[in-house]
Amino acid sequence: MELSIQLPQHFKEQTVRELLEQEWLVPRKVRHFLRTRKNVSINGETALFHFPVKSGxxxxxxxxxxxxxxxKILLGNNSNVDVLFEDEQLIILNKPIGMKTHPNQPDEQDTLLNHLAAYLAPKNQTPYVVHRLDKETSGAILFAKNPFVLPILGRLLESKQIYRRYQAIVSGHLNESLTIRKRIGRDRHDRRKRVVDERRGDIAVTHVDIASYAKKTNQTTLYCILETGRTHQIRVHLASIGYPIIGDPLYHPKPSGRLMLHAYELHLIHPFSKEQIKVITEHSLW
Incomplete structure (x- = not known):
């Protein structure tokens, strides 16, 4: 695999070693091989690790x-891939309802990761999961197209530099925006579920903005912004304050129809070009 990356404008001058270790998070073992094999070049010229690099x-x-x-990923059907954004390093897809993000067993081949692998196979590229959406959730989801960029995207996710906004429709009249800060842990009685667990759970923060309220159906439409990314976070948080998402098979007392949760918007700064990527799905819940 060969990668060529042009450093963006206003890039802080540093050494090749600093670039690989601190900016691009290349593992120590891989850095060692790059150095000993002399497999790094700057503008076409072989470079040593103490050489400086700069914008351009x-x-x-x-x-x-x-x-x-x-x-090893079994190839699915590339016709199931709906691309919202793509370049040489990453790809953002529109995940359909009812499809798993990735396999849980090695013989599965009907997940979004399998279908994306089939889409990328002619380009000799392999997809890598950056984050996931629940099977019942639709919308924008980010994948890496090579293992080199994967840890960089993971760092952006952990440091809250990837903006994700969801649409949701809940039962009841929620009449004010709020932030839900409740720790989430596993349900000891049902392995499929998560619960609010302030003692042993992981920190979870969801920002909720009101879009509208329908008195006839007693339903509120919401925008939810994730500050953290726990499993079932939005679903658990909204149910915990008495406003379960319509159609939620795990957390709504009377689920019916599809889960009304959609990953509507995703933004990030490209890790190499530093350009802003802003994706808004064409389809929405309302």
């Missing part, structure tokens, strides 16, 4: 197959 420089990295072993 083109950094080329040559990896061997053992540096990043390719995971």
């Amino acid at each position: 420089d083109v950094i080329t990295l040559q990896f061997e197959p053992e540096d990043y072993p390719t995971p």
Whole structure:
């Protein structure tokens, strides 16, 4: 695998070592091989690790197959792939309702990851999961197209630099915007579920904005912004304050129809070009 990346404007001058270790999070073992094989070049010239890099420089990295072993993913059907954004490093898809993000068993091949693998196979690229959406949730989801960019996108996610806004429709009249700060942990009685667990749960923060209220159906439409990304976070948080999402098979006392939760919007700053990527799905819940 060979990658060539041009450093963006206003890039802080630093050494090749600093770039690989601190900016691009290249694992120590891989950095060692890049150095000993002399597989780093700047503007076409072989570079040592103490060489400086600056804005406009083109950094080329040559990896061997053992540096990043390719995971085995069964190929699905590329017609199930709805691309919202794509470049050489990452891809954002519109996930349909009722489809799992990734396999849980090695013989599965009807998940979004399988279908994306089929889409990328002609390009000799392999997808990697950055974050996931529940099977019942639709909307924008981000994947890496190579293992090199995966930890960088993971860092952006952990440091809250990837903005995700969801649409939801809940039962009841929620009449004010609020922030829900409740720790979430596993339900000891049902392995499928999560619960609010202030003692042992993980920190979870969801910002909720009101869009509208329908008196006839007694339903409120909401926008939810994730500050953290716990499993079932929006679903558990809204149910915990008495406003379960319509159609939720796990947390609504009387579920009917589809889960009314949709990943409507996703923003991030591209890890290499530093350009803003802003994706809004064409389809929405209202």
